[in-house]
Amino acid sequence: MAFSDEETLSNWSAADIEARAHRILLERLKPLVVLLPTRADRWTDLLPAVRLHEAAVSVAPTSGTSWPDTRIRFGWPPTEFVGRHAARHADSLLATALRWTFERLAEVRASATAVYPEADAAIRQQIDAACRAASRQPLASVPPIRPGRHDLMAIRRAGTPWGIVSEIINDLALLDAHPYVLATELLAPDDGIRWRLFHLGVLGEVLQAARQLGYQVRSCGPVRPGGRRPSFVLSDADGGTVDLWFEASGIWPAMGLRSPYAEATSGIALKERMLGADLLLRRSDGAFLVVECKYSSNPDFVARNGYYQAVTYAAELASRTHSHVTAIAVGPEGVVSRAGFTDLNVGRIGICQPSAIREVMRLFLAQPHSTAISSAAGKRFQTLGD
Structure with missing residues (x-):
């Protein structure tokens, strides 16, 4: 499920790319930063x-x-x-290196939280303490100097917590490398992120299918959950457009509507949340295609949870927008052997494998600009399901 972005237009700003790199780097730093002091005065005591x-x-x-x-x-x-x-x-070496470390750490945190406000939740106390220490003596009067290789060796020999500080400095030095270096280092597929890679793989299949069907793909910025704008815009030769949202809870405020889930759960003492499909495509005439990704080797999990969520998203969108909705759950090849669809009052519901996405996209993009699916398109969906 590879997606080549060589033909994808992009209007990412330099700040967008930098923010994404900082978000990745902050995740990398968390296991180290969480070991640092949570009080600013502790750093004064630690400086020899x-x-x-x-x-x-x-x-x-x-x-x-x-x-x-x-x-x-x-x-x-x-x-x-x-x-x-x-x-x-x-100590001059430790003080100047610590000042540099704290300033760069604050810079990374500010940029990462601009993309995802809770990015620093697990290490907020440690970074806040570091920022306070940097504004006080003796650090306030020393220049921030990035230590060299031999300086790092000397810092490591200073004991606890200077070994941790030297590792943080080494990682922060990646800021001087190309942002893609950070992404590459963190994309080794382990069990903890395989579901996310499946999610991104399905996104790649959707974008690849759009390109093959003659649509131009334009990236609108870093792929981020719950954003207030689509992640991609698909354009055809006739000027028609399709917005593609990633983790699409942000579509509710973008449409000026309150999420039905938020309304239904308003009596519970929880922070207001909105449900969002993994991927959501909205045509310029208002029709929706919901794509929910279910990565599991358990057929029952893919079928049951996938169906529940596809129906839920379809019901929410249809009830508020009165547009036609197609909602599918995508499971791994082999777990889902062929596509299956059914018609409900809220729209067309189905479960399919990644290899069926191109046909689903073809039928969705070929639908007439109306609120109801045509009988011919309905027969083609049924043929796909058979």
Whole structure:
């Protein structure tokens, strides 16, 4: 289910790309940042001090007074005295490296939360403490300097938590690399993200099908859940457009409507939420195609949960927009051996495999610009189901 984006138009801004890279990087940093102190004053205690002797002028002699220098500068008898006194300062390497780390960490957090406000939820206390420490002495008066390779080795030898800090610095250095480097490093398919990769694979099948059917694909920005704008716009040669939403709960406020789910659950003491299909396509005439992704080797899970969600999304959209809705659940090849569809009052409901998406897209995009599916299109859906 690969999707090549070489022919996809894109109007991503530099800020969009940077925000996505920062979002990925913040996820990578979480296991390290969560181990850092949650109090700003703890960083002051952790910074080792060095004892330095500095030149100073005083109004009275001290044990460190230099009488020759005093006589040269102030004559005899002198009115002021030149000497040296001991002063304690934070270790220069650790302080400048820590200031750089805290500033870059705050930058990554600000950019990532602009895309997803809860991106820092698990490490908010640690980053807040770091930001407060950076604004206080001794860090406030030192310049932020990114340490080099040999400096990192010295930082690691300073003990706890400096080994963790050096690892964070090493990861933050990825900010100087191309943003795609971050994405590539985090896309190794493990059990925790396979469902998400299936979701993205189905998105790729939908976009590939649109291109093969003669539609031009334009990316509207980073793919993000619950956004208030479509992730892609599909355009045909006649000027018709189809908006494609990713995790489409944001379509309700975009249409100026309140989610039926939010209305039904308003009596429960929970933050208002909106249900959103994994993928949702809306034609310029108002017709909808809902695509729900169900990644599981369990046929019962794909069938039952997929059907429940497809019907729910179809019912919500049809009841509020009075448009025609086609809603499908997509399960893995082999788990779903062939497509099946049924007609309900709320629209056309089906379960299919990824290889059937192109035909589903062809029928959806070929529907006449009306609120009801034509009999001919209905027969073709039935043929797909058979």
